[in-house]
Amino acid sequence: MSLNGRKTEECALDKGKTAWYNILMKIYYDAAMLEAIKENEGKKLLLHSCCAPCSSYCLTQLLSLHTTVFYYNPNLDCEAEYEKRKSEQIRLLKETGLADFLDCDYSPEEYLSAVKGLENEKEGGARCTVCFSLRLERTAKEAKERGYDLFGTTLTVSPHKDADRINAIGYSLQEKWGVTYLPSDFKKRDGYLTSIRLSKQYGLYRQNYCGCAFSKREEEPEP
Numbered sequence: 001m002s003l004n005g006r007k008t009e010e011c012a013l014d015k016g017k018t019a020w021y022n023i024l025m026k027i028y029y030d031a032a033m034l035e036a037i038k039e040n041e042g043k044k045l046l047l048h049s050c051c052a053p054c055s056s057y058c059l060t061q062l063l064s065l066h067t068t069v070f071y072y073n074p075n076l077d078c079e080a081e082y083e084k085r086k087s088e089q090i091r092l093l094k095e096t097g098l099a100d101f102l103d104c105d106y107s108p109e110e111y112l113s114a115v116k117g118l119e120n121e122k123e124g125g126a127r128c129t130v131c132f133s134l135r136l137e138r139t140a141k142e143a144k145e146r147g148y149d150l151f152g153t154t155l156t157v158s159p160h161k162d163a164d165r166i167n168a169i170g171y172s173l174q175e176k177w178g179v180t181y182l183p184s185d186f187k188k189r190d191g192y193l194t195s196i197r198l199s200k201q202y203g204l205y206r207q208n209y210c211g212c213a214f215s216k217r218e219e220e221p222e223p
């Protein structure tokens with residue numbers, strides 16, 4: 001076999017290893033979450049939530065913790081959308097009693113200055129990494145200042161969002177702020193499908209774009 005042939009084979013092996021690593025890490029995040037929930041029973045969790053539909057399933061997994069939903073989403077493209085998602089979040093919590101609620105003012109300037117220069121990135125690219133970091137960092141900071149034991153996010157329930165990236169950010173913020181991060185991959189064990197079913201059951205508003213003006217533009221059909 002030629003040198004080039006061997007290189008191709010090695011490359012294929014590397015790809016195989018990477019694929020296995022990714023599968024294992026995804027199982028790991030879900031297993032690590034279950035373990036952390038068991039270890040921290042009764043403790044206080046500050047859970048960042050992007051919207052009621054995503055939180056619906058996540059909250060069913062966190063029943064043995066004392067959870068507060070933290071609604072910090074400066075990425076949303078306008079105040080009307082922000083208020084609509086927020087009121088649905090509050091309604092879900094009132095109807096289910098699954099968690100307390102901690103609000104934030106709408107502050108789009110925080111998001112827009114953080115993603116400056118990344119406006120034309122595709123959804124899932126570098127702009128999203130900054131967006132995840134912004135929302136998770138504020139959650140970790142509030143958790144620290146308000147005396148929570150853990151912080152986490154509902155973002156991993158979406159099949160469009162990279163759980164590896166979100167968890168890596170969460171772990172680095174754990175180091176920075178000294179609050180335990182709750183790892184997750186909520187889409188596992190049919191989490192995403194269950195969130196759709198629960199959203200129908202509670203009649204929740206389910207938006208058809210991620211949240212920022214740039215993601216809305218991607219969803220709009222070409223003229």
Ligand code: SF4
Binds near residue numbers: 075124127132212215
């Ligand atoms: S597409 Fe979604 S995650 Fe990415 S920057 Fe926009 S709002 Fe944030």
